[in-house]
Amino acid sequence: MNAVPTPAPSLPRTAGELRAAGHLPRPVKAELRDNLVAALRAGADPWPGIVGFDRTVLPQLERALLAGHDVVLLGERGQGKTRLLRTLVGLLDEWTPVIEGAELAEHPLEPITPASLRRAAELGDELPVTWLHRSQRYTEKLATPDTSVGDLIGDVDPVKVAEGRALGDPETIHFGLVPRAHRGLVAINELPDLAERIQVSLLNVMEERDIQVRGYTLRLPLDVLLVATANPEDYTNRGRIITPLKDRFGAEIRTHYPLELDQEIALVEQEAQLVAEVGEHLLEVVARFVRYLRESNSIDQRSGVSARFAVAAAETVAAAALRRSALTGESPAVARPVDLESIPAVLRGKLEFESGEEGREQEVLHHLLRRSVADTARGRLAGLDLRSLAEAVVDGHPVATGERVPAAEVLAALPELPVLHEVAKRLDVSPGQPAGWIASAVEFALEFLYLSRQLGKDEEDDRAVYG
Known part of the structure; x- marks a missing residue:
């Protein structure tokens, strides 16, 4: 006080x-x-x-x-x-x-x-x-x-x-x-x-x-x-x-919820108490996710989707990044797309679903989250040719990620590719930043390639492999 x-x-x-x-x-x-x-x-x-x-x-x-x-x-x-x-x-x-x-x-x-x-x-x-x-x-x-x-x-x-x-x-x-x-x-x-x-x-x-x-x-x-x-x-x-x-x-x-995406992002940046570094591209994913929830027929819109949900989602992503950094020993803690997966499980109880959606709650949330990632990547990486990255992964450079996979391992899995510098630039990541930031950008591009069906992704336990 x-x-x-x-x-x-x-x-x-x-x-x-x-x-x-x-x-x-x-x-x-x-x-x-x-x-x-x-x-x-x-x-x-x-x-x-x-x-x-x-x-x-x-x-x-x-x-x-x-x-x-x-x-x-x-x-x-x-x-x-x-x-x-x-x-x-x-x-x-x-x-x-x-x-x-x-x-x-x-x-x-x-x-x-x-x-x-x-x-x-x-x-x-x-x-x-x-x-x-x-x-x-x-x-x-x-x-x-x-x-x-x-x-x-x-x-x-x-x-x-x-x-x-x-x-x-x-x-x-x-x-x-x-x-x-x-x-x-x-x-x-x-x-x-x-x-x-x-x-x-x-x-x-x-x-x-x-x-x-x-x-x-x-x-x-x-x-x-x-x-x-x-x-x-x-x-x-x-x-x-x-x-x-x-x-x-x-x-x-x-009153109303934020009408524009940039207002939603600004609100999250203002209110969230983040315990790790979270890039603007991941905050945009969170903001889009909340907006899609407010438009979804599966969610009870009479109850609404609180702005507190967006804040809690961003804080959960940061917490997942901090936990991952503790497990892998890397510093500083920087959020990567893999940390987004913590949102549905943790925040499911903050939403009211329509009566006909029993048993489909997690499916709905994961679908809207993937859509948020795809739309954010489509906007931020528009016009960028990612084929060389996809070909490198397919031709013998699979990339693993997960809560026990450090950033250095993600980056070491790939050869030097000019397109990765462009991806980082589009996501406001400079070459001099810690490996966690660059890995976040690379993983974001890989996830987009997976969601646009240019790469496969095998998930088992706490690891996922793009290949």
């Missing part, structure tokens, strides 16, 4: 100093609007780390924020909805003043709870002020069936009652998650999973901007932006957002 920065000592420390500095309270939606406009005018990127939404989702979200609307993001799993909501924090002021010691993040010039109103009246300009970093103004809640109204809004605190306060005293309330996010952002993930009677408790928060707890007449003019995510499958079947709550959201924005 990142440490919260320390506010500058020059910032005002009392309500009087704050007032003298000319500080004026500003609603959170106005704060977001002003900072978003400033970022757009300056040409800055308000959405760091968000890939593939530039011309679709982000313009809609920006319009919603400029309009001051609460927002629900609707899309299949693994489309980056939560990641997008978390970037909203960057549009808040870095520091905002709050009443020191208050239960809620109240502005020193606009207290709202009975306790803070009393303190402000007693202390006047001496009301102590502390400063809250923007990272502390984002509250996230995963909607689960056992979530209660008390969790979200608040309930009577029996400890405060036991201390001698009357049940009718508003100060016996223990505030829930939403009031505690006062002057900040509240994100509710998977909103349809929230029980309908619990969703009702949000109606006043979103429209009248107040809360009601067990009949108390306490009215808190809360200042929050409510954002939520929902999965279309949940939205229509397993759960639903009740109509009055849907009506209170000013914007419903559909």
Whole structure:
């Protein structure tokens, strides 16, 4: 967890100093609007780390924020909805003043709870002020069936009652998650999973901007932006957002998976934690594989194929390369096409297949993976005559590969061929790179020749031989 920065000592420390500095309270939606406009005018990127939404989702979200609307993001799993909501924090002021010691993040010039109103009246300009970093103004809640109204809004605190306060005293309330996010952002993930009677408790928060707890007449003019995510499958079947709550959201924005192949690759490069070197050509194979899964009739597309699948696939390939390097003793660990074979077995459980595909899961995955390799090679090696490589293999230079075959052995099996230099160049591998990189390029070309039926391939145990 990142440490919260320390506010500058020059910032005002009392309500009087704050007032003298000319500080004026500003609603959170106005704060977001002003900072978003400033970022757009300056040409800055308000959405760091968000890939593939530039011309679709982000313009809609920006319009919603400029309009001051609460927002629900609707899309299949693994489309980056939560990641997008978390970037909203960057549009808040870095520091905002709050009443020191208050239960809620109240502005020193606009207290709202009975306790803070009393303190402000007693202390006047001496009301102590502390400063809250923007990272502390984002509250996230995963909607689960056992979530209660008390969790979200608040309930009577029996400890405060036991201390001698009357049940009718508003100060016996223990505030829930939403009031505690006062002057900040509240994100509710998977909103349809929230029980309908619990969703009702949000109606006043979103429209009248107040809360009601067990009949108390306490009215808190809360200042929050409510954002939520929902999965279309949940939205229509397993759960639903009740109509009055849907009506209170000013914007419903559909998200999507990356539309372009290069966006898919960029997303994998950004998110994957790779423990070995993985070439761009193999990352492209992974990206194509995920896209073909999203188009396949064998996969349940209502469930979707998460971007997390692509990330996990790339990480699995890197892990396979690291394991192979440990077995063979070579260094550094560089992924080769043989490592792609680890994807179907390891990640099969992350996919939902159609009901008629029982028993064919591995067959479907291997077919789509081979197609991804062939299409990537066809694009990257287009126009390159590989016949001399095929003839060399057929004429007595079979090449073995596998998890216990080092890169040097792959390269030693072949004579010096000019076409191999061209293959390496096409795959952005330079002659001075370690043998693992060159072997990866050579093996990629051999696999393409096999898939295009110009070479044979015999597989047994943990070895495969091109011949």
